[in-house]
Amino acid sequence: MKTLPSRYPIPDPLPWSQIAGPLAAAEDSLARLDERLANSPIRQGWIARTHFADAAACLWLEGALVHLDDLVLHDAGMDVRTPTHELTRAHAVLRTRRRIAEAKPDWALSAAGLAGLRGRGGCGDREEEACDRKEEADEARDLEDGEVDAAEPLGVTSTDERLADVFAAVDAAIAQADRTLAHEIANQISRPAERDPLVYDLDWDEEERLDAWRVVIDQTRTLPPALAAAITAEAWSALEPLQHTPWLGRLLAASVLRQRGKTRSHLACLHDGLKAIPRERRRPRDSAGRLTVQLEAIAAAAEAGLKDHDRWLTARTLLARKLDGRRSTSRLPALLEYVLTRPIVSAGMIAAELKITPRAAHDLVAELGLREATGRDRYRAWGVL
Numbered sequence: 001m002k003t004l005p006s007r008y009p010i011p012d013p014l015p016w017s018q019i020a021g022p023l024a025a026a027e028d029s030l031a032r033l034d035e036r037l038a039n040s041p042i043r044q045g046w047i048a049r050t051h052f053a054d055a056a057a058c059l060w061l062e063g064a065l066v067h068l069d070d071l072v073l074h075d076a077g078m079d080v081r082t083p084t085h086e087l088t089r090a091h092a093v094l095r096t097r098r099r100i101a102e103a104k105p106d107w108a109l110s111a112a113g114l115a116g117l118r119g120r121g122g123c124g125d126r127e128e129e130a131c132d133r134k135e136e137a138d139e140a141r142d143l144e145d146g147e148v149d150a151a152e153p154l155g156v157t158s159t160d161e162r163l164a165d166v167f168a169a170v171d172a173a174i175a176q177a178d179r180t181l182a183h184e185i186a187n188q189i190s191r192p193a194e195r196d197p198l199v200y201d202l203d204w205d206e207e208e209r210l211d212a213w214r215v216v217i218d219q220t221r222t223l224p225p226a227l228a229a230a231i232t233a234e235a236w237s238a239l240e241p242l243q244h245t246p247w248l249g250r251l252l253a254a255s256v257l258r259q260r261g262k263t264r265s266h267l268a269c270l271h272d273g274l275k276a277i278p279r280e281r282r283r284p285r286d287s288a289g290r291l292t293v294q295l296e297a298i299a300a301a302a303e304a305g306l307k308d309h310d311r312w313l314t315a316r317t318l319l320a321r322k323l324d325g326r327r328s329t330s331r332l333p334a335l336l337e338y339v340l341t342r343p344i345v346s347a348g349m350i351a352a353e354l355k356i357t358p359r360a361a362h363d364l365v366a367e368l369g370l371r372e373a374t375g376r377d378r379y380r381a382w383g384v385l
Contacts, residue, residue: 008216008235015288019227022295026226029302030262036309037265042316045340046309047101047266052343054269055094058247059086061271066090068343069374069381076349080379093247093271100255101267108255109217114210117248209241217256225262229253230294233270234287247271253294266305273301315384316340319368331356335364344373344383 037043052071059066064086071090074083083091096117100108107113216235220228236249250270257263274282274297284290316336323332331354338353339345350361370382 026298033302048341057271057275105258225260229256269301273297276300344381
């Protein structure tokens with residue numbers, strides 16, 4: 001059984017002589033990247049592509065190899081083979097990154113956000129889907145009620161009265177089902193499902209560890225954003241609040257940068273940045289060295305993001321020249337924008353996105369001159385590398 005860390009001690013005083021240089025580099029790199037993305041024509045494409053890269057890097061840091069093309073095809077529901085356990089885990093990281101990036105900057109670090117990311121509370125995926133279905137049903141009933149109200153001045157016949165009774169019975173049944181569903185969800189929240197002792201450590205008090213981690217977050221509010229994110233990631237690694245999602249800590253550290261206004265236009269790729277740090281340097285023994293590594297990873301992620309942005313923007317400019325003189329109904333512009341949002345695209349993905357046939361997708365790829373990424377004769381894929 002693993003002992004519970006009571007708290008994460010932030011070095012006091014902070015080793016400014018060791019971290020000042022890496023901190024300045026991280027802050028400057030993040031600012032340059034965010035400013036570049038703020039008005040970039042490929043901002044959304046850059047964000048979509050880096051989600052895939054960071055998810056693959058997350059598994060790479062854990063010693064598992066997940067190919068980007070497999071992750072892209074799995075995300076599109078077009079797997080060419082049975083998904084592996086590592087691939088499904090990488091896809092979970094990908095979905096979580098998207099969820100954090102699409103939410104408000106302070107959502108992930110709030111109580112509701114943490115509950116949703118943990119699969120607890122009323123913010124889980126199933127609950128959101130249920131709420132969406134309920135809202136759609138309510139809108140449909142409102143529309144039906146409006147139609148019935150509009151017809152009332154013409155007079156209500158016996159048939160109309162019978163239909164009104166039927167609609168009232170249906171509404172009552174739907175309302176009862178909604179109450180039952182809400183009651184079941186509330187019971188699941190109040191009584192968490194029992195965990196298998198072969199998979200989970202039953203003495204692992206997640207709530208207590210999360211409380212200790214939140215204390216660290218509160219203590220970093222007066223520190224520079226990059227340093228606060230580094231301490232957040234390091235504290236998560238030391239406290240290990242959740243048993244099977246150690247990767248969530250770096251996503252929450254990236255959320256600290258968004259919440260503090262340092263990265264308004266993107267979610268930092270801290271897994272990809274840490275991947276650039278040599279393995280033997282990732283876990284120093286001293287706390288100052290660990291903070292230095294986290295800051296170097298933040299700077300490496302931002303610098304790599306700048307290089308990728310400039311390379312993809314140049315590729316887009318060159319490919320856009322082939323669109324001159326095309327008809328207004330041409331699908332080439334849509335293909336160009338789509339290919340910039342994925343590391344690779346297949347004929348099936350293009351056909352599904354542009355609503356064309358796979359044969360037409362091959363023709364568009366040939367006209368645009370995309371580079372083939374797999375080297376295969378079958379199950380080929382293309383991309384802007």
